[in-house]
Amino acid sequence: MTSAFANIAFTANxxxxxxxxxxxxxxxxxxxxxxxxxxxGPHEIAFIEARDSFYLGTVSEAGWPYVxxxxxPSGFLKVLDARMIGYADFSGNRQYISTGNLAGDDRVSLFLMDYPHQARLKIFGRARVIYEDxxxxxxxxxxxPHYRARVERGIVIRIEGFDWNCPKYITPRYTEDEVAQRIREATPALTAQASxxxxxxxxxxxxxxxxxxITGIRQLTPHIRAYELRTxxxxxxxxxEAGAHLDVPVRLADRSVVTRQYSLVTEPGHHDMYEIAVLRESDGRGGSQAIHETWQIGTRLRVAPPGNHFPLHADSRPAVLIAGGIGIAPIKAMAQALRRRDIPLELHYTGRSPVDMAYRDQLAAEFTNxxxxxxxxxxxxxxxxxxxxxxxxAGDAVFYVCGPIxxxxxxxTATNRLGIAPERVQHESFC
Ligand SMILES: Cc1cc2nc3c(=O)[nH]c(=O)nc-3n(C[C@H](O)[C@H](O)[C@H](O)COP(=O)(O)OP(=O)(O)OC[C@H]3O[C@@H](n4cnc5c(N)ncnc54)[C@H](O)[C@@H]3O)c2cc1C
Incomplete structure (x- = not known):
């Protein structure tokens, strides 16, 4: 802020x-x-000459301000020298409020706005009306020269002080020309993306x-995404069958292709879709990260049919399912398959916090007991x-556990201690 501006604006009140x-x-x-x-200075001059509008405040002889x-056209407010600006006044609505006010009081206040760049220049000055003669x-x-209307008079303003304002509350707005210009600039990149x-x-x-x-992607938790795969x-x-997994090819950042396994989460009964849930491992070798970063709707993979090292028992013994973290992936499908077969089951699901637990609420709705x-x-x-x-x-229950090692x-350890036969305890480790 210039001292000249402060001395005008900061009155006793x-x-x-x-x-x-x-x-x-x-x-x-x-x-x-x-x-x-x-x-x-050069900055103010360039700013003034680029404006296509401004607000002009004058004061009537009754003391009322008028804006x-x-x-x-851009540049219609001209910089005549380092302390003088002016503009041509054309025939308007013939009220002459500003011009009339200037006859009694030559003090003016101007607001010059650059909305796209959120900048504002405030000017105090003394205005003079000049005519052809x-x-x-x-x-x-x-x-x-590009404006064909007749100039009625000119307004010349001697600058008494100016100040730049804080951009914080200026909402960026764009004129049609500015929007067109931005579209022109962005078009090559957009065309390249589209092609x-x-x-x-x-x-x-x-x-x-x-x-x-990939025909569907859902964010299940902040770090787990579900992917639907179809032909x-x-x-x-x-x-x-429940407990099965897919061997999935993944292209890493260095373009090499590696294989990772993902259990099928798909609810039994879906014959046209495999669903997998992938936890993004930030400290791994990059397989799950690459999936999160590169798989999109339409990404295509060549896979072998699912394999299964974690099948359910075929008889009617009850089951106890224990899942930790992303270990819920096969366990969810297994619980749903057992329920379809009317096999009594308990499902125990542990996670770090509720937001980390994929399918937590869905399972609560499905398994009320x-x-x-x-x-x-x-x-x-x-x-x-x-x-x-x-x-x-139950004494004959079969146990299934999937989760951290x-x-x-x-x-x-607990099954050994309780003397539970090892064949009644099935586990799948993701490591
Ligand atoms: C049958 C099966 C089913 C699976 N199902 C799922 C599933 O449904 N969902 C799912 O998210 N994952 C599943 N996995 C795990 C999955 O295959 C990947 O291993 C996992 O996504 C991580 O891959 P990555 O390349 O990101 O990390 P990886 O490099 O495989 O790292 C995984 C973990 O191992 C540790 N690690 C890596 N390298 C080393 C090392 N040299 N020394 C010590 N620790 C190391 C990392 O700290 C990290 O926590 C399954 C695995 C198997 C075998």
């Missing part, structure tokens, strides 16, 4: 309010700065006999007591 509100000390400094001529909006040469300098999208899809990676495409014609898929959840990282919340779960289970080891 304004200073009193600043004192009352505690900002006086800050603004006082501006007034104490060595007096500077309010001379426009007029002035518009014209007064100074035809000066009037000619204010005229705009990439329309280009032949990349060859599917992998070398399995089944070509599957390209949404045809029937090879049957997969025998579904127990535990939180390992939330103080005061019930933690899974593996020994207790095994101890309370520590959980699998805890189940093994």
């Amino acid at each position: 304004v200073k009193a309010v600043q004192t009352h509100m505690g900002s006086r000390e800050t603004y006082c400094r501006h007034e104490q700065e060595p007096a500077q001529e309010p001379v426009l 007029q909006h002035r518009g014209g 007064d100074d035809s040469e000066l009037l000619a300098r204010l005229d705009n 990439q999208r329309n280009a032949r899809p990349e060859e599917p990676i992998g070398n399995g006999e089944l070509v599957l495409a 390209e014609d949404w045809g029937e898929l090879p049957l997969a 025998g579904y127990f959840t535990y939180l390992s990282r939330v103080p005061g919340h019930q933690r899974l007591d593996v020994a207790e779960v095994l101890h309370r289970a 520590a959980l699998i080891n805890a189940v093994r």
Whole structure:
């Protein structure tokens, strides 16, 4: 802020309010700065010459302020020298409020806005109205050769102070020309993107006999995404029993292709879709990260039919299912398959916190009985007591556990201790 601006704007009343509100000390400094001529620099000149409108405040002889909006082609407000600006005044609605006000009081206040760049220049000045007879040469300098209307008069303003304003509350707005310009600038990149999208899809990676495409993606938790895979014609898929997994080819950032396994989460009964749930492992070798970053709707893979190292028992013995974290993936499908067969079951699901537990609420809605959840990282919340779960289970129950290696080891230790036959305890480790 120039001291010239502060000296005009900060009247005794304004200073009193600043004192009352505690900002006086800050603004006082501006007034104490060595007096500077309010001379426009290159930045102000370029800004003024780029404007296609501004607001002009005048004061009537009755003391009322009046604000007029002035518009014209860019640059219609001309910089005549470092302290003088002016514009040509054309025939308008013939009210002459601003011009009339200037006859009684030559003081004006201008607001110049640059909405796209959120900038505002405020100017105090003294205005003079000039007519053809007064100074035809000066009037000619204010005229705009591209504007055909007749110049009635010119307004020349001697600058008494100016100040730039904080951009915080200026909403960016764009004129039609500015929007058109931005579209022109963005068009090559948008066209390139569109032609990439329309280009032949990349060859599917992998070398399995089944070509599957990603047809759905859902964010289940902050770190787990579900992917739906189907044949390209949404045809029937090879049957997969609960507990099965797919070997999935993944292209890493270095373009090499690796294989990762993902359990099928698909609810039994779906014959045209495999669903997998992938936890993004931030400290792994990059397989799950690459899936999260590169798999999109339409991504195609060549996979072998699902394999199954974690099948359910075929008889009618009850089951106790224990899942930790992403281990819920096969366990969910297994619980749903057992329920379809009317096999009595308990489902114990532990996670760090509720938001980390994929399918938690869906399972609560589906399994109103025998579904127990535990939180390992939330103080005061019930933690899974593996020994207790095994101890309370039916004497002929079959146990299935999938989750972190520590959980699998805890189940093994407890089953040994309780003398449960090893063939009644099945586990799948993701490591
Ligand atoms: C049968 C089966 C089913 C699976 N099902 C699922 C599933 O449904 N959902 C799912 O998200 N995952 C599943 N997985 C795991 C999955 O296959 C991947 O291993 C997982 O996505 C991580 O791959 P990655 O390349 O990101 O990380 P990886 O490099 O495989 O790392 C995985 C973990 O191992 C650790 N690790 C990696 N390298 C080393 C090392 N050299 N030394 C010590 N620790 C290391 C990392 O800290 C990380 O936590 C399954 C695995 C198997 C075998």
